[in-house]
């Protein structure tokens with residue numbers, strides 16, 4: 001058992017929530033990115049929103065991009081859009097489809113597609129971008145787990161399990177993982193953001209579950225802990241290959257994320273939120289910025305490319321072993337799908 005969670009400042013929570021609406025301008029943008037010819041990146045959820053924009057920029061920089069998507073047709077449409085945006089790129093776009101984190105059985109077959117697509121090339125960057133922010137607390141996965149916990153936290157950890165042997169190799173000087181979190185982690189449960197007894201609310205009727213915002217927040221608190229825990233779990237090789245694993249809150253952006261929200265709220269969001277490209281800059285800061293080194297393992301990147309501390313208890317979780325406890329808890333649940 002880890003120590004009880006330290007308290008956190010409500011004032012800071014409010015400040016960080018506000019910051020997402022009025023962040024500093026990005027300082028690390030595509031003009032500063034290196035040429036990525038010969039590099040390979042995986043972006044999950046790249047058929048739309050931030051992931052699609054990230055894939056476009058990577059391809060523009062001549063990267064070989066593997067887009068992990070649920071639906072083949074959406075993947076093909078996205079691929080065409082990415083190719084058309086930069087007709088003279090020297091990179092490539094390969095689709096690994098069929099990955100639906102609502103059913104953990106689909107993850108291994110998709111990882112096999114990634115392995116085939118990669119061949120013997122180095123794998124440089126992994127961006128765990130796919131995510132679900134449901135309007136209601138009723139969503140449930142094929143495995144009977146609350147939908148956002150499974151899609152946002154369990155699914156990426158399972159995919160990472162299959163990517164580890166492809167990624168953890170001394171074959172390149174660029175090795176990054178970005179676990180896409182959110183400022184919504186600030187709204188997560190009191191004890192390190194997690195409902196420890198039953199984070200997936202398995203067997204709990206929707207009527208007895210907390211509000212959707214707390215469930216989304218929990219899954220995004222998990223992403224912050226996963227970024228650090230993964231680097232600790234693989235410390236020897238991670239140090240050797242100088243890999244950096246960070247989480248990020250991409251910003252408040254106009255994407256499909258709020259697709260099932262009330263149209264009025266979506267309209268208001270349209271005025272307050274930022275263009276999707278800024279979210280891509282935040283994710284790509286995590287993936288490419290030379291300012292991040294192995295000293296930044298588990299850093300929490302905020303819009304549009306700077307490091308802040310997460311909520312105080314979750315920050316404490318990154319050094320007192322709570323992150324590893326969560327990693328192990330999820331690992332136990334997903335291990336039957338290895």
Ligand SMILES: NC(=O)c1ccc[n+]([C@@H]2O[C@H](COP(=O)([O-])OP(=O)(O)OC[C@H]3O[C@@H](n4cnc5c(N)ncnc54)[C@H](OP(=O)(O)O)[C@@H]3O)[C@@H](O)[C@H]2O)c1
Pocket residue numbers: 044045046047048049050051069070071074099100101102128129130131132133151180181182183249250251252253254255256257258
């Ligand atoms: N937009 C924001 O303001 C904001 C703020 C903070 C954090 N984020 C985070 O940023 C990431 C990208 O969000 P976005 O705004 O670009 O959202 P989006 O436009 O809704 O895109 C989400 C992506 O995730 C995929 N996805 C959803 N459910 C999935 C599942 N069950 N299995 C596999 N993939 C699934 C979607 O695929 P389908 O199209 O097939 O559904 C889509 O490709 C998410 O992790 C989100 O939590 C976004």
